[in-house]
Amino acid sequence: MTETVVEVKDLTKVYRMGEVDVHALGGVSLQIQRGEVVSIMGPSGSGKSTLMNILGCLDRPSSGEYFLDGESVARMSDNQLARVRNRKVGFIFQSFNLLARSSALTNVELPMRYAGVNQGERRRNSVEALEAVGLQERMRHRPKELSGGQQQRVAIARALVNKPSIIMADEPTGNLDSKTGIEIMELLLHLNRERGVTLIIVTHDPDIAQQTGRVIHIRDGKVANL
Numbered sequence: 001m002t003e004t005v006v007e008v009k010d011l012t013k014v015y016r017m018g019e020v021d022v023h024a025l026g027g028v029s030l031q032i033q034r035g036e037v038v039s040i041m042g043p044s045g046s047g048k049s050t051l052m053n054i055l056g057c058l059d060r061p062s063s064g065e066y067f068l069d070g071e072s073v074a075r076m077s078d079n080q081l082a083r084v085r086n087r088k089v090g091f092i093f094q095s096f097n098l099l100a101r102s103s104a105l106t107n108v109e110l111p112m113r114y115a116g117v118n119q120g121e122r123r124r125n126s127v128e129a130l131e132a133v134g135l136q137e138r139m140r141h142r143p144k145e146l147s148g149g150q151q152q153r154v155a156i157a158r159a160l161v162n163k164p165s166i167i168m169a170d171e172p173t174g175n176l177d178s179k180t181g182i183e184i185m186e187l188l189l190h191l192n193r194e195r196g197v198t199l200i201i202v203t204h205d206p207d208i209a210q211q212t213g214r215v216i217h218i219r220d221g222k223v224a225n226l
Helices: 048-055 078-088 104-114 119-132 148-160 178-195 206-210
Strands: 004-017 020-033 037-041 063-068 089-093 166-170 198-202 214-219
Touching: 004 048, 004 198, 020 048, 020 198, 037 048, 037 178, 037 206, 048 063, 048 166, 048 198, 078 089, 089 148, 104 119, 104 148, 119 148, 148 166, 148 178, 166 178, 178 198
Parallel strands: 037 198, 037 214, 089 166, 166 198
Antiparallel strands: 004 020, 004 063
């Protein structure tokens, strides 16, 4: 039996740019089931990044409904969104977003610090997450001492450490060479199979999208297909 982890209904987002209203999303409705691997594709300005920001609780819609794990989040306050984001969503960014002066272990611990997890548990969970991405020998290294692929593995471990419902990856292979990009996608798909992690990947790369179970095309702020 499938279980819906993401459901949006008639989602809109309007930005005010001077005297002009910019309609970034125009009535998006979709569902994503637990354990799915989904890619979101679209040209620049199509609304895919806006949609991802809302799904990741980084922004709020202008109207419409958003249910994450059955919980309505569309009208939550910023503080409520932050709590939901920390507990239920893990993020992987194209630019890694690691603290340059901190070790891989410390970088992975960060989401748990924000969640108020005690130091012992933070350390145990961080070690486990880094082992899961094959970096058990590089835990004490800083980002500058790691390759691009290793830095992205640290970012994946950081996304996993709070055991979120969803991992959202924004162009996760965009700053990597093709061989390393293949390795990172293999790792993400392995984590999906082994842990049942729901993956939502924003990408412009059709080769990446082809590896996902479903491709959602966004054009002019609307879903072009489901």
